[in-house]
Amino acid sequence: MSEAIEGTVFVAGDDVNTDEIIPARYCATTDVQSLGQYALEDLHPSKSPGGVAFNPGRYDILVAGENFGCGSSREVAPMALIHAGIKAIVARSFARIFYRNAVNCGLYLSRNTEMVEGVSTGESVSLDPSEDSFWEGLAPIHRTIIESGGLTAFNKSGKEAPQVSAEPRPMTHGQKILAKAAGLNYVQPGMTVFADVDKAITHELVLPVAAKQLEAAYGEGFKIWDKEKLLVTVDHTVQIALIREDGRSREMAEGVARFVEDQDLPHAFLPLAPFTSQGICHVLFPEEGLLEPDILLIGTDSHTCTYGAFGVLSVGVGTTDLTEVMASGRIWLKVPE
Structure with a gap:
């Protein structure tokens, strides 16, 4: 209490x-x-x-x-x-x-x-x-x-959230994706469900913090749930140093590189030269053919919803969500309208 x-x-x-x-x-x-x-x-x-x-x-x-x-x-x-x-x-x-x-x-x-x-x-x-x-x-x-x-x-407490299917009803495309990801026949707006994530995207402003949380919670050397499903780029702060002194941005990019190496991530797009990026995540990943329709995707950026253009149910989330998705592949979501 x-x-x-x-x-x-x-x-x-x-x-x-x-x-x-x-x-x-x-x-x-x-x-x-x-x-x-x-x-x-x-x-x-x-x-x-x-x-x-x-x-x-x-x-x-x-x-x-x-x-x-x-x-x-x-x-x-x-x-x-x-x-x-x-x-x-x-x-x-x-x-x-x-x-x-x-x-x-x-x-x-x-x-x-x-x-x-x-x-x-x-x-x-x-x-x-x-x-x-x-x-x-x-x-x-x-x-x-x-x-x-x-x-x-x-x-980590082992507590469980009961998942009960909604009554049979028409569902939107996004609701159908979420029902499948949650292992339910039907969902309805307002329900909170725990669902399996198909893809997760992140960048240098969030991944180093999430990596630190992951190690603190689950131990040094812990391997993420599925390295094929994590998409990484450095695109948010990489050029700040061109306009002002900012060692912290460089440290965040270096933190991404260490995590990518430790986890042997195949879908990581790191700078090829100082102050450069291989592309903005929301453009780069579709161009690289790393998305497909009818999947549940989460991203540590509020613009993640733009992947809906590809028939993806895509949701912007925060650092702890990424940490826990990297640990288990699951996330809690409220069913949208």
């Missing part, structure tokens, strides 16, 4: 995006604990109703409006908030990828804003996650993952 969460509140407005939560200039690092000091550094003044800047280490509970965490798929957004001292976020709604990343990180989330109605920045409140009302509107499995301490802890 979860213990009460007590502390000082910071209130934010609507549409707080991931660039405001943790600016991109800090994201090229495997030291995620260091990100806490930069949390909400770029929050627009119009999104701070209290008229004060966020001070990492001062606040325990974040209260927000609609669409909190919109923007990119960077899991460093909830990570930065956690390392800034935030223990829970209460918002009217969460952006999809931020929500799943926060669940995977074990960050307590609630949509029950009645618990904090009228609260202002600097005030103290107490939340009780042992009450069902705290979890109003969240899927039970998401509560279980959060209370387990995050997705890796949940998976």
Whole structure:
């Protein structure tokens, strides 16, 4: 049973995006604990109703409006908030990828804003996650993952999520792909299922962090579930050094190269010369013939959905999702409309 969460509140407005939560200039690092000091550094003044800047280490509970965490798929957004001292976020709604990343990180989330109605920045409140009302509107499995301490802890605990087929019904193409991947005859919108991934794509901003998590959770020398199914490129930060000094980007690219060698990955596209890339992942992988229709694909980039043009059910995810897919080949997904 979860213990009460007590502390000082910071209130934010609507549409707080991931660039405001943790600016991109800090994201090229495997030291995620260091990100806490930069949390909400770029929050627009119009999104701070209290008229004060966020001070990492001062606040325990974040209260927000609609669409909190919109923007990119960077899991460093909830990570930065956690390392800034935030223990829970209460918002009217969460952006999809931020929500799943926060669940995977074990960050307590609630949509029950009645618990904090009228609260202002600097005030103290107490939340009780042992009450069902705290979890109003969240899927039970998401509560279980959060209370387990995050997705890796949940998976390693041996807990199982029962999978029951929906009643016979017409399904979209994407729903049919997901039903097959989950081993079910039918799915329906809103269900959460655990499904087998056919392909996973990633790049230098995420893979080194996921590799570090994989080793910490499963041990040095652990081999991923299927090396043929992981597609890797270096395309996000490789040219930053042409315009400013940035040793961290080079370190991230080097981290990718080490992981590719350690895992003997056949579908990795590393720089052929300094400051170059073999191509942007969303163009390169289709050009190389590494995709096929009717598969479930996940990618650590919010533009991953573009693979739908190839008849692929493709979903943008975060670092912990990649870590756990590399470990087991499985992922939890909410069935789309």
